[in-house]
Amino acid sequence: MTDKKPTAGKTRRQLYEDRLRRRSAIIAASSTLAVFLAVIILVPMAPGWEKVKASFFNWEVFAKTFPKLLTAFKLDVMIFLWSAPAIVILGLLIALARDVRSPALFPLRILGAAYTDIFRGIPVVLTVYLIGFGIPGLGLPRPWNSPYIWGSLALILTYAAYVAEIFRSGIESVHASQRSAAQSLGLSDADTMRFVILPQAIRRVVPSQMNMFIALQKDVALLSFIGPVEIFRQAGVFKSLLANFTPYVGAAVIFLAVTIPATRYADYLMAKQNRERS
């Protein structure tokens, strides 16, 4: 605020804080530099470095396989794009089921709770295996034996459980007085939820949900275990063909290109919300 004042005009508190700031900036810069230097100097000194460099960081292999990896990544994006809306809808339905107050619908609450417990309790890869191999094993006719369908379903079922819990935390974070106000106006329970509670709840959990969807984009790679040649599987194919691990590094770079901006954006939204609430 008073940064532009000449030094002479500063209070002793400001001078003291300036000194502190300069000191911590110098410490941060020099320690970062030291760590980088250590990595650059020490890692190549490791006995296996030349071998690792050749098999993980081979530029020729990278340049040759990268375009194909990018093409394979399109499949990951596609699976993500059709799974995400289904996850939002199913997650919201489960969250609503768990909030139902009418005793007649009590079984819905139990089912909702059981659902989230089960699907949050099983490793994603296991669900992908069980559903991805199990259901086509019933001998369904084409296209109902496709691993795309059942693999996506496994992701949808798992992620819907997490997304439902986040929605529920959002619903519970809306103060009870909002519900009172809506009810005192004669609104029905359903309208209270739809017009008063949910719009506020959803807005509050957008950043957390974004983090879930970043995780989903990465977990699409798990479908490689049951067949679809998406980026991870494609990288594996190249590894076998070229006897080189560089394609995996290429795949990692592609994932990062998507997830880092998305993570930064989610963090930005979260910080903005925290500022607004304080």
Place this chain on the structure above:
Amino acid sequence: MPKLSLKNVVKRFGDKTVCNGISLDVEEGQMVCLIGASGGGKSTLLRCINLLENIEDGEIFLDGEDIAIPGLNPQPVRRRIGMVFQSFNLFPHMTAAENVMLAPRRVYKRSRDDLRPEITELFTRFGLAEHMNHYPDQLSGGQQQRVAIVRALAMKPEVMLFDEITSALDPQLVGEVLDVLRLLKGSGMTMVLATHEMGFAREAADKVCFLKDGKIIEEAPAKTLFDAPQHPDTQAFLARALK
């Protein structure tokens, strides 16, 4: 027949009895003020009248009809009884106008276009015409509270309940909200207020009830209760409150 009549209302939260046999008659067009220390049961009593809380025992009559029958659908009753809260409770994601139109739209199935003229008239009457399209966080506390009153009035209630509606306001904003109450009283609205505004209660109320420990200790016309309180508890409370 009184517009609103409570008979021996009992409300408990767990072991704690918050309303311990409260009986009260409110005539059409009357303004009744409930006074007393916090925790005396004023707010809970209002919430019971609006069926936001279920009463354990007793009856509540609106136009002679028992509205506290267990199992009765509360929604039609709540449409006839408006309520305004201490903390405004406007819906923060909607403009003032949307806040006011939501319930008439959903409950009476009326369109925005159909509602607009009468809503505009309400906003104008309460000095809020230029704030219709503002969001709650763009309004002062006094403005928010007046919008909350307009929101309740848009349902055309027969009785209005006010739960310490000036307690969360800065002192200089209290006046504008009390003016709204005077305006409403002038229009013949039946009103029950829980309030700490003793000056206002004395000037505007037809009847004042002093509540303590979930009971009406003393009930009298405003001037009588303030000038010549009978019960020692009322005297002690007023001595402290009017100091």
